[in-house]
Amino acid sequence: MDELISSLQNPKIKHVIHLRDRHEREKTQQFIIEGYREILRAADAKRRIDQLFICPELFLGSNENALITRIAQQGAKVVPCTEKVFQKISYRDRPDGLIAIAPQTHLTLQQLNPSANPFFIVAEAIEKPGNLGTILRSSDAVGLDGLILCDRCTDIHNPNVVRASVGTLFTVPVIEATSEETIAYLKRNNIAILAATPSATEEFTTVDMTKPLAIAVGTEQLGLSEKWLKEADILVRIPMNGVADSLNVAMATTLLLYEALRQRS
Secondary structure (H helix, E strand, C coil), rough: CCCCCCCCCCCHHHHHHCCCCCHHHHHHHHEEEHHHHHHHHHHHHHCCCCEECHHHHCCCCHHHHHHHHHHHCCCEEHHHHEEHHHHHCCCCCEEEEEEEEEEEECCCHHHHCCCCCCCEEEEEECCCCCHHHHHHHHHHHHHHCEEEEECCCCCCHHHHHHHHHHCCHHHEEEECCHHHHHHHHHHHCEEEEEEEEECCCCCCCCCCCCEEEEECCCCCCCCCCHHHHHHHHHHCCCCCCCCCCCCCCHHHHHHHHHHHHHHCC
């Protein structure tokens, strides 16, 4: 364990703060994991952790020491901080005393290992970290084979993605690819593409989702691009009885995922 850090000018503290910036994350290929549950899920997924910053005064329970010991035994440096310093590096209003720095992981389509009846989400150009994190959380809940992130706008290693996903970033395989690569992969492997659009005639609860399936969702403002709508094998709509003509992308994705889960169970 390192010596207690009490200065905000410490280089290690400055590095953590700089990792909030996407450019710094991409340059160093490191990112921040904050929170007991998030770090526990990273450890359970056997993700390497390089440094673990701790502040026992902020711990919320009694399980933190066991997790710290486990991560230290796997080779991470444990860095204790004063409460003032930890509050500075925390991304949360109510920090729980644990922040990890870990190397990024980037998976490709070639690394997918789907089940006998593949089930994917394809997320095209999602812009908001909170939405991407929520989609990951729903993906984990239904047991997806993977989330394919196409033409990404949001950095999957953004601290807000990790936070919104509650650590399910480490339980769902996240693949990064272009739309062209992904469409070719799905067609080659006979995986049907389902897309939701207000112009569709069939409601999402009436179509067959039991086959090998990839549910495609698009940007918050514009939805799926014409490219994906053209390549889709199944077009569905989500009924809307109010003034709004669409749902938040994370909410719409969750509805589609759970209907697929209902049919496939």
